[in-house]
Amino acid sequence: xxxxFSVRHNxxxxxxxxxxxxxxxGFGQTSYCKIEGRTLHYASGDIVAxxxxxxxxxxxxxxxxxxxxxxxxxxxxIECWExxxxxxxxxxxxxxxxxxxxxxxxxxxxNYFWIDGMELRGALxxxxxxxxxxxxxxxxxxxxxxxxxxxxxxxxxxxxxxxYVFRENTWNGLNLFTTDISPTAxxxxxxxxxxxxxxxxxxxxxxxxxxxxxxxxKN
Numbered sequence: 394x395x396x397x398f399s400v401r402h403n404x405x406x407x408x409x410x411x412x413x414x415x416x417x418x419g420f421g422q423t424s425y426c427k428i429e430g431r432t433l434h435y436a437s438g439d440i441v442a443x444x445x446x447x448x449x450x451x452x453x454x455x456x457x458x459x460x461x462x463x464x465x466x467x468x469x470x471i472e473c474w475e476x477x478x479x480x481x482x483x484x485x486x487x488x489x490x491x492x493x494x495x496x497x498x499x500x501x502x503x504n505y506f507w508i509d510g511m512e513l514r515g516a517l518x519x520x521x522x523x524x525x526x527x528x529x530x531x532x533x534x535x536x537x538x539x540x541x542x543x544x545x546x547x548x549x550x551x552x553x554x555x556x557y558v559f560r561e562n563t564w565n566g567l568n569l570f571t572t573d574i575s576p577t578a579x580x581x582x583x584x585x586x587x588x589x590x591x592x593x594x595x596x597x598x599x600x601x602x603x604x605x606x607x608x609x610x611k612n
Contacts, residue, residue, distance in 0.1 A: 395582040396601065399557065400569070401464065403598035404457035410596050411449030411494055413442045413458040413465070418488075420461060426534035433534060434461065439486040440507065449494040452503050453596035454589075456487070462577040463487075468504035473592045479568045479584055483509040508569070510577055515570025517563040524548035524555035530573075537573065557602040 404410055419440035424433045442458070442465075456465040465487050475481055484506040493502065520528040520539070524547050527540030548555045557580070559572070568582045580602065589597045 395568075395584065397557070397559070398581050398583070398586060398599040398601055400579050400581045400585065401462075401598050402453075402455040402457035403596050406598065407596060409450045410453040411456060411497065412445045413456055413460060414445045415443045416458070416460045417441050417443050417490060424534065426531060426536065428533045429531050429536055429538075431534075431536070433536075435511070436461075436463075436485065436507065439488060441488045441490050442505075443490045444494050446492065446494055450496040452497070452500070454503075454594040455596040456505060457596075463507040464510065464577070464579050465505050465507045467594075468506065469592070470594055471506060473588055473594065474569075474585070477584070477588045477591070479588055482569060483512040485509065508579070510571040510575075510579060513567065513569065513571050513579075514573070514576070515565045515567035516572050516580070517560040518572045518574055519558040519560050522556075522558040537575065556604070559602075 404412055416436075419438055420436040421434060422432050423435045423437075425431070426433060442456075442460075452467075454467040454470045458465060471484065473479075487505040487507050489502040489505065492498070493500070518525075524544065525539045526543035526547050529538050530536070531538070564570075568584050570580055571578060572580065581599070586599050588594070589599070
């Protein structure tokens with residue numbers, strides 16, 4: 394059995410990488426849930442992103458996005474995953490609009506892609522064992538909610554380290570996957586971590602599911 398990690402960008406713990414300020418095409422309202430009284434947003438194909446003008450002096454292999462928590466990776470990342478047998482995943486292009494950040498004006502942006510976590514559910518979570526309290530799923534839109542204050546107290550206030558616990562026999566073997574936590578909360582196996590180290594893929598943040606302490610890949 395491999396080791397598992399949560400995976401996302403590492404923007405808030407590094408310097409020099411770009412940040413997506415807004416998504417100006419291809420992202421928007423997909424439906425409205427009457428029960429929850431909420432508008433649901435997502436994308437269904439290529440999207441166009443606008444970067445912060447004052448952030449970024451070198452391109453990274455993972456882009457953080459303030460408009461929506463997509464996992465956005467470079468073409469190099471996709472190629473490395475395919476080369477090392479990590480897998481192929483449902484992806485769509487992320488086109489970087491002008492103007493670029495001031496320090497990247499004379500450069501060409503790499504090709505980027507967002508990974509569709511809706512299509513990558515690869516395990517289910519034991520919510521109570523993972524520290525989530527009062528978990529409910531909306532019968533109309535499927536959105537997961539929990540008791541925020543009770544979850545916080547259980548996970549953090551008592552100083553107890555919690556782990557993400559997968560329900561037994563629900564992992565389907567994918568090296569990169571989402572769970573019923575959210576289609577934007579990605580997990581991976583140690584094969585993805587080793588691939589990032591091997592090819593010096595930048596701006597990844599890996600946290601072992603059994604630890605509360607971050608374990609970033611630094612390059």
